[in-house]
Amino acid sequence: MILVYINSENGISKASYEAITYANKLGDVVALSNGSLPNEELSSMGRYGATKVIVDRAVNGEDQQQLVRMIAEVAASENADTVVFVHDISGKAVAPMLSVRMNAGLVSGAISLPDDSGAIAVNVFSGKAIGNVKVNSASKIISLLPNSLPPEEVGENCSVEEVSTQAGEARIKVLSTKKPEGEIPLPEAELVVSAGRGLKGPENWGMVEELAEKLGAATACSRPVADIGWRPHHEHVGQTGVAIRPNLYIAIGISGAIQHLAGVNGSKVIVVVNTDPEAPFFKAADYGIIGDAFEVVPRLNQAIEKFKAS
Amino acid sequence: MNILVCISKAPDTTSKISFSDGNTKFDENGVQFVVNPYDEWYALVRALELKEAGGGQVTIINVGGVADDAIIRKALAIGADNAVRIDTEPKDAYNAALQIAAYAKENAFDLILTGKETINYNGSQLGGMLAEGLDLPFVSLATKLDVSGSTVTAEREIIGGVQVVEVEAPAVISCAKGMAEQRIPNMRGIMAARTKPLTVVPAKEIDDLTTFVSYEMPGEKSAVKMIDPESMDELVSLLHSEAKVI
Numbered sequence A: 001m002i003l004v005y006i007n008s009e010n011g012i013s014k015a016s017y018e019a020i021t022y023a024n025k026l027g028d029v030v031a032l033s034n035g036s037l038p039n040e041e042l043s044s045m046g047r048y049g050a051t052k053v054i055v056d057r058a059v060n061g062e063d064q065q066q067l068v069r070m071i072a073e074v075a076a077s078e079n080a081d082t083v084v085f086v087h088d089i090s091g092k093a094v095a096p097m098l099s100v101r102m103n104a105g106l107v108s109g110a111i112s113l114p115d116d117s118g119a120i121a122v123n124v125f126s127g128k129a130i131g132n133v134k135v136n137s138a139s140k141i142i143s144l145l146p147n148s149l150p151p152e153e154v155g156e157n158c159s160v161e162e163v164s165t166q167a168g169e170a171r172i173k174v175l176s177t178k179k180p181e182g183e184i185p186l187p188e189a190e191l192v193v194s195a196g197r198g199l200k201g202p203e204n205w206g207m208v209e210e211l212a213e214k215l216g217a218a219t220a221c222s223r224p225v226a227d228i229g230w231r232p233h234h235e236h237v238g239q240t241g242v243a244i245r246p247n248l249y250i251a252i253g254i255s256g257a258i259q260h261l262a263g264v265n266g267s268k269v270i271v272v273v274n275t276d277p278e279a280p281f282f283k284a285a286d287y288g289i290i291g292d293a294f295e296v297v298p299r300l301n302q303a304i305e306k307f308k309a310s
Numbered sequence B: 001m002n003i004l005v006c007i008s009k010a011p012d013t014t015s016k017i018s019f020s021d022g023n024t025k026f027d028e029n030g031v032q033f034v035v036n037p038y039d040e041w042y043a044l045v046r047a048l049e050l051k052e053a054g055g056g057q058v059t060i061i062n063v064g065g066v067a068d069d070a071i072i073r074k075a076l077a078i079g080a081d082n083a084v085r086i087d088t089e090p091k092d093a094y095n096a097a098l099q100i101a102a103y104a105k106e107n108a109f110d111l112i113l114t115g116k117e118t119i120n121y122n123g124s125q126l127g128g129m130l131a132e133g134l135d136l137p138f139v140s141l142a143t144k145l146d147v148s149g150s151t152v153t154a155e156r157e158i159i160g161g162v163q164v165v166e167v168e169a170p171a172v173i174s175c176a177k178g179m180a181e182q183r184i185p186n187m188r189g190i191m192a193a194r195t196k197p198l199t200v201v202p203a204k205e206i207d208d209l210t211t212f213v214s215y216e217m218p219g220e221k222s223a224v225k226m227i228d229p230e231s232m233d234e235l236v237s238l239l240h241s242e243a244k245v246i
Ligand SMILES: Cc1cc2nc3c(=O)[nH]c(=O)nc-3n(C[C@H](O)[C@H](O)[C@H](O)COP(=O)(O)OP(=O)(O)OC[C@H]3O[C@@H](n4cnc5c(N)ncnc54)[C@H](O)[C@@H]3O)c2cc1C
Pocket: A195, A196, A197, A198, A199, A221, A222, A223, A224, A225, A236, A237, A238, A239, A240, A241, A252, A253, A254, A255, A256, A257, A258, A259, A260, A263, A273, A274, A275, A276, A279, A291, A292, A293, A294, B013, B037
C-alpha cells in the first residue's frame, strides 16, 4: 500500500494530484492530510486514484515533527510500505525526518517512476545531470518533484476518514505568518516572466509586470537585480535563489550565466529576449528573439491581448 | 552559544560534470571543489556573527575523506574556531546525518546549522534527518536567525509566504539566502586556520539506505527557434499551438 502525504493548508495543489497519480502507478493509494480543509475538497483526491483520504484535524503542521509522528503512525496502521510526498517546501522538510523515524530510504526530488530495476531518476548537479537512485531498505519514501508527470483523472471522489493521532506537543511556536495576497508564489507558478540587468532600472519593470499579468504568470529576476534592490529578494532565481520548473519561462535581458541557468533549466519551454546574439541563454532556449526588450515586450503584450480577444 | 555548522564539499558551479566507470561514478578529475555555498555564505557566516555578538564557539563538522581537509581549512580561515571531520566517504545523506548525530550526542551544542541543500546531489535531506536523529526541533529554510538567551527566533519560508517562529535551543536550522552575506577570508584568517584544531574521528557502522546506481546527461535540447522581433504574433501562436504552454 502507498501512503501519500498531502499538505492541504493552501488547498490541494496540482502537484498534489500529480503525487496521487504517481502513487497510483505504484499500488493502492491512501491519501493522508491534516488541518481544516473541508471534506468535499479532500475527497477530490479520489478522482486521481486515492481509495480514501485520512485526515487528522487536530494537527496544524506548524511543527513538522508533529507531521512526522502523524504520518509514521498512519503508515504503520495502514501497512504502507511506501510514503510519497510532494517535493515542495513542506515535503523537503518532512520527508527526511520521516526517513530517520521509519528507517526508510528517501528518494528526494524524484522525476520518474521506478524502472525495471527499481531505480528512480533525480536531478543532480543543479540539473546538469540525472542520477538513478535505488532504495536498499524495505520501506521507501519518495518525494516527487512538481511538474514531473501530468495528473490523470481515473475515478470518483472518495470517502474521508477523520482520525486522531499521537502527534505530540509542538516545540516550534509561530509568532507571525505573512502570505502576500494576489501574487502567484514563484515555486508553484506554471508560467514565469523574468528579467535581468538588461532592463537598466527598476522603473522599467512596468512592461514586465504587465506581461506577467496578461499571462497569469509569476515574476522573477536574476540575482544582481535583487542584490541592487531593483526587485525583491524572493524573486531571485538560480543556484543561490529559488529553483523553478515552470511550463514556460520567459527571460528578458538576462545573459544566461550558468548560475542562473542552474535554477531554471528544468523549465519545459524557455523564451529568451536579448539584444546580444551571443548571449549564452540562447543555447538553453526553445524560442529566441534577438531584439531590444523595450520594443519587443510591448509588442508581445499587444500580441497576447489580441490572442486573448480572438 | 556553542554552535555546530555542517559543511559539505561541492564542485564549483562552473565545473564540467562528467562520469566515469560506465557512468556509475562522478569523475572528479579537474574539478575544483568549494565549500557548499549555502553552508559557507549563510550557515557559517551567521554562526560567526552570533558568536561575535554573544560569545561562544563555532565548530564546523564534515563527513568525508582526507580530501575534504582543504574546504575545512577554508571554513576555518573564514573564522570557525575548530573543526571535526568524521572519516568516511558518505554514500547517502542518511548515513552522513546519523554520523553527525552520533557526534553531536556526545558533545553538547546549543544550535546546529546546515545549508539548505548541497549543490551536487541537491537532496535537501541532511538537516531534517539530523534533527530527527537527535529528536530536536527542526526549522527548515530559515532566511533570518537571531538568538536571545536560549530562545532562537527564525524567519522561515513556507508554502506561499514567510513565517516567524520561536524555538528553545537546542535546535537544528537549515539556512537559506538572506541570513548573512558572504565573507572573503583575509590573510590573517588563512594563516590562523593552519594551526586551528581539526579533529578526525572514526566513523560509526551505519547502513546506507540509498545508492546512486548510475548517472546520465539530460537529453540534448532541440535547437533554438529564432523569431523575428517584429513578429510577436507568431511567438504567441507557437507558444499556444506548438509548445502548448499558453
Ligand atoms: C557563486 C555564484 C552564484 C550565483 N548565483 C546566481 C543565481 O542564483 N541567480 C542569478 O541570476 N545569478 C547568479 N549569479 C550571478 C551570475 O553569474 C550572473 O552574474 C548573473 O546571472 C547576471 O545577471 P543578468 O543576466 O541580469 O545581467 P548581465 O550579465 O549584465 O546581463 C544582462 C543581459 O541583458 C542584455 N541586454 C542589455 N540590454 C538589453 C535590452 N535593451 N534588451 C534586451 N536585452 C538586453 C545583455 O545583452 C545581457 O545579456 C551567481 C554568481 C556566482 C559567482
